Amino acid sequence: MRCEGTVYRPPSEAGSLIIQATLACPHNKCAFCGMYTGRRFHVRPVNEVIEDLDSARRVYGPDGVETIFLADGNTAVLPTEKLVAIGEAARARFPNLQRITMYGSAKFLVKKSLEQWRQVAAAGITRIHSGLESGDAVTLRAINKGVTPEEAVAAYRHVMRAGIELSVYLMVGVAGVERSREHALGSASVLSQAPPTFIRLRTFIPHPGTAWHDHWRAGGLTLLSAYEALHETRLLVEHLEGPSMLLSDHMSNFLDLRGRLPEDKPAMLEEIDAALQWPLKAFRPPTERLVGLRL
Template sequence: MHYEGTIIRPPSEANSILLQVTVGCSRNKCTFCGTYRGERFKIKKDDIIMQDIAFAARYCRRQRRLFLCDGDALIIPQKRLLAILQAIGEQLPWVTRVGAYGNAKSIDMKSAEELAQLRANGLGILYMGLESGDDTTLKAINKGATAEQMIAMGRKAKAAGIKLSVTVILGIAGRERSREHAEATGKVLSAMDPDYVGALSLMLVPNTPLYEDYRAGRFPLIGPEEMLAELRTLFAHTHLSKGLFHANHASNYLPIRARLPKDREAVLGLIDQALAGKVRLRSEWQRGL
């Protein structure tokens, strides 16, 4: 495989074939993210991508899923992206699902018909970083989209038959807007109604604008109990018709995996026990990005 720069993928794609079709992130301006700092975004050449698909056809016959790296593969022009998906379908017929990251901008660039076409050619899931449903927080972290736009684009992907996995970040609003962030995020998730929600806890990354704000005293990083209280508020305001809510990322203090709406009361009870000191939280050394 011809990998360049930093390669990342969602936790659920740990056992997937990782096919890099872009390098970096098409936006690369979020204040909390240092993954692609200094990397210039580009779409890889078609011949390199096709060589890697041929490599996977020979050496990756056990994996049943494939993930298109890196930060925003959906931004690839439709004709080229379709050709990639069709090559995967022809040369890797055992692959049952292709996944990719997608942000509000890249989803908006595809028509409903184009998204349905991608779905028909194997694109089964999109991972969207919502981070927060609070517009004030979204502007502060330079996300580049409003909550209303996020909702519309999430619904658009789902309407095309593509599964939607949405990530939110506990602590991203700091202390002053913690409750507003949690309530608004739960409401936006409810309006989107994704298939999967992943809640991460903020871990500051050196050499990012948010880290510099923290060092300068402009951004207060909330503590474990505050993160837990924020999780409870967010979860209490999240109503999914049928979906999985995960807060079991390595960054989280209290691992949670809930199927909604069935597990709602049990999870709220668990969080309340943790807030009361009856459930042990992860130590700082156990946490990671």
């Protein structure tokens, strides 16, 4: 298996075989993201991807791979026939394969028709990880996500209609104290109109060299304290309707909150209220002290 550059994958894909089907990100403009800064997006030839699958089969054996993540940052942009060829090749080599997943931003998910997404799902690519970060229109524009709340709702409904599971990422604190309320309410609105299979929280930590880091350093954004992050999360949970599974499976978060919506909402709100009574030292260090750690 070959790999180029730093390879990123969602925490939930820690046990997956990672194969780069694309390199870098075709958007590469999100103001907080430094993952692919200075790298050019390109598509790897399908025969190279299949050679990597062959190498993995030699190393792990046909029964040794149950999940595959197709890196890099937005593999969902690949043409349908390429995704289908990769999915079918993977399933032919690993009979125990349970799922193949990839990243896909909302702005790219509408580029394929419903029928094309159904073909992708039939080839075994059945889950997309999508960073939305916020459902607040002002924040989405400011962080240059390339999508409006309305477009995100349409994109998420579109892929889920094809039978594809969605794992959507929200970034606690990305709007700062300044738009915390709008960020929580806007995000709850988008994800209640198009409830994804999973909602995954991570907390914004400024990454040096990015525009959003510089915005914070220039005083344009106030980072959330542990208590402010919990209040934002509480407002979000209060307004999420589901059905979705909410997870906080990232070390950047102040609280490991998880549960099914809507049924676990009262328990999750109680958990947040209890955490709001904790002393500050019970939480991870303040976000300011994590800057530069590349979390």
